[in-house]
Amino acid sequence: MKFDKAIKLMEQGYKLKRTNWNGDDQFVFLVKGETLGRTIEPHYTFDRVDSNLFRVLFDHNVFSDLLAIKTTSNQIQLGWLASQTDMLSDDWEVIENEQCN
Template identity: 50%
Template structure:
């Protein structure tokens, strides 16, 4: 599938990756802003000027770390080898 289709799957709570990625066990998923707000006890917009936390993409890297705020490269966005991780 293409990146747009994969992104829609991530919005539905699915974990996605690319067949063409060299790293094993690397995948991307959506982190809900409301979940971060709950975990951080911050960002509810309760107080004047307090920002709210928005949804973001995260990637599990080949070094077994979670990177919050993953950005797709041009190659990732133009590829048609995206898949849902089972």
């Protein structure tokens, strides 16, 4: 499938990969900004110099949706950017109809 359809499926919570990627266990998925904010916020203490910045970020819910990739080294990398080849390829596929929760 083409990248535009892959994006729509990621918005619905599906994990996707390209057939031609070397790593069988790597995939891309969408992280909702609201989920990211709720996940990060409890882990910060506000007694540091940058406390005002974090208060502004969390108080105003400015986290945007982003793409993430699970890498072949089993790490989650936030802010994955598709290359031109990724965007123009038609070999995108859903991973076993599995959705992210």
